[in-house]
Amino acid sequence: MLSFGVDLITFFHPGFWDLETESEVVELGKAEPRMFWDRMLDALEGTGVTGIELTFSPFGSNDLVAAYGSEEAAGAELARRGLAIASGFFPDVAIEGGIGDPEREARWIADGETLARRLKAWGASVMVIGLPMRASWNVQPPVFIDGAYGAKAADFANRLGAATLAHGVRLTLHTEAHSTFCQPRDIDLMLLMTDPVYVGFCPDAAHILLSGGEPNAIVERHAERVAIAHWKDARGPMPINIPIDEKVHEAHRPYFCALGDGKVDFNRWAQLMLARAQAIEGAMEWAILEIDAVADPQREIERSLVVARKVLENATQALGTSA
Template sequence: MSDKAELRFGVDLVTFHHPGFWGVEDYAGIARRAAEDPLGFWTKILDAVAETGLEGIEMTFPPFDWQGAVAAFGSEAGLAEALSARGLRLCSGFFAELALGADLTDPAVEAGILASAARYGDFLAACGAEVMVAGLPMRQTPGETPARFFDFDAARALADLLNRLGALLAAKGLRLALHTEGHSVFAAARDVDLMLLLTDPAYVGLCPDTAHILLMGGDPVQLVERHHERVVIAHWKDATGPMPADTPIDDLIHDRHRPYFCGFGLGRVDWHAWMRLMRRRGIGGWAILELDAAPDPVGDLTRGLGFVRQALLPIPA
């Protein structure tokens, strides 16, 4: 990465996953828009990001994925040209396949994940990106039977796969960063501590998400203070507070998260303490401003970037 003390601001494209932005009734309508007019779909996204004043984009799940973008612009070079024409960069890509619920101890599943990550990594490297952000498997709803424990043995098996994934990406000039996804095995403070202990820091880094750490009852500043040397990229996001301990963890868990997210500076993230930590520890690189499924992403991101510039960036080292 470039000078760690320099912060650059981008956005994860999940921010644009709201039917209101696309003038459709539901999420299925967004997918139809992408399928019917891929170039128009991606042109609207890139124009919107450029309008906010942000510098970079993070690819995510379909239809905001790298395959869709390449198909829309005809090639990786076509995508790179479209980004450059708007003063944008591809900074990172979110890799969700570890979190899909498959048995990661199955050699065939593992081989498929590594092969998929290799293809994604080739794309990211070709487009000048620096980081692959990975979400980890979700936890089980507390009280379900039979109980599945995320104990030392389970964590060690997952860490072995992550180490090899990180080494695969490092050979392509990329860094792997684990995302603190709420209700996953990498969000609560104990789980983050455990996984970072078991993974090799030369190959596995950290992508703290301030809002998701809050959802699990944690303190983003305290958690990142403990692991500041592992931060590769960060998701800057606000939330109103922790979610109930008995929240069901199922296919709707991400929908359940959304009511707890809010605009920058309107929640319980202590942004001034967060910025002082960034300065004190010399943490820079890409800071990803993210709003899950915002109906007015341009307005919300513009206000968020304004808040960062006016209230946070002036904070001294």
């Protein structure tokens, strides 16, 4: 059985908060966490999704605890609304970079364990991370994502995965466009070099497409590693040779589109995801809808959910099984 959740980045658009900038959204979330979370959860209640994926602050686990006073109270508030924590995105590695720095890695593992413990207490069993961004194509000297880099990144991911698994939470790698885990070859390299016991896979259909890959082909190659997936659509690939700087994520947004309006074959995607969920009991429980920063998140979530449920129904019929 697959249940649908939503990544909270969906609520990052200033328009939803009657604000002008994303920095103001962050400030509001920090200053008034209870109001901030109440408003998000109020909007989610009527959409039909039953789970949320925590992400960067002010949409993270520390912010959720600040909003309701304790881990226990936060969990109770979600349960009261018929919502669950589906997964948690641990953003520090992707945002900061610096794989191979012992001090930084030790801090990431300690903070990752804290998040894993909370996720488990809230009934979740998956943590998602992104790997650091690539350098721009024209940086001098060039920075290559090669075997030496792969060995460093895999070593860290293995150790973080072992630390989270000790709390009953599986670490998964997310395919962020223009990161060191995005192009088909990057994905193959990192999944080859990481230990499947400790490190799983979180494919994001839109980000794989942005990076020039075919999402379903990637999932077919690595289906046994998929523990959760981001259901997201895009209009087509982006250029590789764009500046990779603090504005790269904004540059992605014009390429994203509503589920079903882009180039991803979601009928095939749903078949692969349903087959994976049925292969081993508990192998995958959640499908995460991700809509980057929209002014009317409730409407967009409801619209995406209609498409997602339809393709899942088609997949159920095609596979002759139950969703």
